Amino acid sequence: MSTNRLDLQGRRTLITGAGSGIGRALALELASRGGVLALAGRRLEPLAETAALVAERVGAAHTITADLTADGEPERVVSDAVSALGGLDILINNAGNVRAAALEDIDIADIRAMIDLNLLAPILATRAALPHLRAAGAEHGHAALVGISSAAGLVGTPFYAPYAATKAGLVRFDEAVRRELHGSGIHVATVYPGPVDTPMMATSQAGADLGYGLRPVNEVAVEIVAGLEERQIDINTQLPERRAMQELNARDPLAVDAALAPKLDELRAAVSSHRSI
Numbered sequence: 001m002s003t004n005r006l007d008l009q010g011r012r013t014l015i016t017g018a019g020s021g022i023g024r025a026l027a028l029e030l031a032s033r034g035g036v037l038a039l040a041g042r043r044l045e046p047l048a049e050t051a052a053l054v055a056e057r058v059g060a061a062h063t064i065t066a067d068l069t070a071d072g073e074p075e076r077v078v079s080d081a082v083s084a085l086g087g088l089d090i091l092i093n094n095a096g097n098v099r100a101a102a103l104e105d106i107d108i109a110d111i112r113a114m115i116d117l118n119l120l121a122p123i124l125a126t127r128a129a130l131p132h133l134r135a136a137g138a139e140h141g142h143a144a145l146v147g148i149s150s151a152a153g154l155v156g157t158p159f160y161a162p163y164a165a166t167k168a169g170l171v172r173f174d175e176a177v178r179r180e181l182h183g184s185g186i187h188v189a190t191v192y193p194g195p196v197d198t199p200m201m202a203t204s205q206a207g208a209d210l211g212y213g214l215r216p217v218n219e220v221a222v223e224i225v226a227g228l229e230e231r232q233i234d235i236n237t238q239l240p241e242r243r244a245m246q247e248l249n250a251r252d253p254l255a256v257d258a259a260l261a262p263k264l265d266e267l268r269a270a271v272s273s274h275r276s277i
């Protein structure tokens with residue numbers, strides 16, 4: 001089963017944070033493969049726009065409005081998706097937020113918001129989704145759990161400490177769950193995007209000179225879905241320069257400290273306005 005391509009045709013898929021950015025682009029990419037989608041987020045309007053774009057591609061989409069940081073909402077979203085779709089084959093934990101700055105300048109409320117959305121919500125949604133994913137995995141072997149982590153989940157990025165903590169937490173969560181699910185027919189994939197041109201990045205002033213050149217979101221979504229079809233467990237959409245930093249970090253983390261040091265002040269100034277909460 002594990003060497004087969006993951007067949008996405010007709011899969012019942014819940015995508016969190018599907019009203020914009022990577023979530024919307026994934027919805028369109030999956031719709032073009034015949035996916036049947038449930039789209040979750042706080043605001044109905046952007047979700048409805050995604051649903052209309054999905055409909056143009058011959059897929060069907062159901063919208064679910066919810067604040068995933070509220071008590072009981074990750075579970076309710078999963079249950080609504082299961083009712084609307086008649087089961088669940090794929091869960092994509094995509095909704096996320098960010099606040100960058102020197103740690104002592106980040107409000108405690110923002111730190112909690114990142115932990116609640118980027119880490120706790122995926123854990124709770126996955127917990128609620130597992131019985132349904134297990135049923136799908138047992139039935140056809142093409143179920144999947146996808147976590148949208150970040151390059152910051154692999155390399156501790158200065159001025160993104162709480163964000164990096166949540167994204168690294170998601171990496172280990174996915175890995176542990178993958179091992180629990182061995183032989184279940186549920187493929188588990190973690191995605192590591194570098195900077196992508198989405199609304200999340202609108203308030204960052206950091207550009208390519210600081211390593212924050214933005215990739216077009218559609219390109220990234222195509223790579224994510226291709227990686228999923230190939231049953232990759234780590235789907236890394238970073239450009240080569242950033243991957244080199246990631247490899248250096250694994251081999252010689254102090255060399256990364258030294259490489260980043262000369263531009264620390266510039267980076268701090270450029271990202272201290274970066275907030276999507």
Ligand SMILES: NC(=O)c1ccc[n+]([C@@H]2O[C@H](COP(=O)([O-])OP(=O)(O)OC[C@H]3O[C@@H](n4cnc5c(N)ncnc54)[C@H](OP(=O)(O)O)[C@@H]3O)[C@@H](O)[C@H]2O)c1
Pocket residue numbers: 016017018019020021022023040041042043044046066067068069094095096097117148149150151192193194195196197198199200201276
């Ligand atoms: N863009 C990048 O450079 C980049 C890089 C690495 C990783 N990522 C990750 O990719 C994922 C998607 O981000 P994006 O770049 O596509 O950003 P985005 O356009 O801001 O999308 C985030 C989505 O999450 C939803 N959301 C936010 N707070 C929520 C809440 N409390 N409950 C439910 N939904 C909520 C938002 O819709 P509402 O406001 O309507 O709720 C929005 O549609 C995130 O996990 C992010 O960390 C992004």
